[in-house]
Amino acid sequence: MFIDETTIFVKAGDGGNGCFSYERLKYKPKGKPDGGDGGRGGHIYVIGSRQIHTLQDIAYHQQYKAERGAHGKGSNKAGRSGEDITIKVPLGTVIYDKDSGDLLIDCLQEETPVIIAKGGRGGRGNGTLVSSRNPNPDHSEPGKPGEEKNLRLVLKMLADVGLVGRPNAGKSTFLSKISKARPKIADYPFTTTSPNLGIVKMAGGYDSFIVADIPGLIEDCHKGKGLGIRFLRHIERTKILAILVEATSTDPLADADILLNELAHYSQELVSKPKCFILSKSDLLPSDSHLKLPQDWLTMSAATGEGIDTVLKRLYSMVVSVKEENE
DSSP, rough: OOOOOEEEEEEEOOOOOOOOOBBBBBSSSSSOBBBOOOOOOOEEEEEEETTTOOHHHHHHHOEEEOOOOOOOBBBOOOOOHHHHHHHHHETEEEEEEEETTTEEEOOOSSSSEEEEOOOOOOOOOOOTOOOOOOOOSSSOOOOOOOOOEEEEEEEOOSSSSEESSSSSHHHHHHHHHHSSSSOOOSSSTTTOOOEEEEEEEOOTSSOOOEEEEEEOOTTTGGGGGGGTTTGGGGGTOOEEEEEEEETOOOOHHHHHHHHHHHHHOOOHHHHHHHHEEEOOGGGGGGGTOOOOTTTTTTOTTTTTTTTTHHHHHHHHHHHHHHHHOOO
16 A cells, blocks of 8 residues: 555653662761662654655554663662664655644655654763762752654655656556556556656666656646645656657647646646656557647657657656756
């Protein structure tokens, strides 16, 4: 099951209490204070991983509580720190404080742990509280409570190219031809019900880019029709968009405008990204077809392979151009 949004509760460990005790030695009725400090409560970390592609496991484990620190002991023995917890999330996960709505973390770097909830500091024992002004403290400190938060996790996939098209535009077939991704393919609308990623390796094997396929868009999907526009978040981070329109369309330009309109309703930043317009399923065009398209449109057939190399070269060059502009 593909889950791209969930809420969890995290509670870092409380600090251990400081110890109140005195040194006990034979022939020494009242020794000096020797209470040890309490241990720190366990932190809760979040770390991005390329090995995870959905929030499914996190959604089924909605509470994370770290261990509290051990209490201090006599003879100036400090309590041990509580064990930390590390939550692995897919790269591209955005974490918000559910109560305040504040953005806390955007997990873009792999294997870089970030503290999401700090463990409480351990309380000081009376041995630590000794000072020149107070050589005999009459108390020890309790441990501080660990942070607790309600978090909202939203996954936004990381890809270079986002495939946008109506249902049955051939996006999944195209992705399966150019990468090792194996999305579900069938001859009916809304076959794709969740995003798919594929890594495209260019000729020579040294250069590559990542393509994201999302469920098809229909007119007024921003109003909730079809599968809606919730999956558009997965192409927000892409560098370019590939707009696919079926060759069997009676008016490809109008269909492309409908797609752009739906993108605009979701985000002006998204619709302003560089775009490559592609007429898909060109093998279905009759031989005597005189379909007129703008000069910058490409045609291809994922079924026969015709035009795919040209499309990939165009997409790759556009990705490289955007990367160079952002450097």
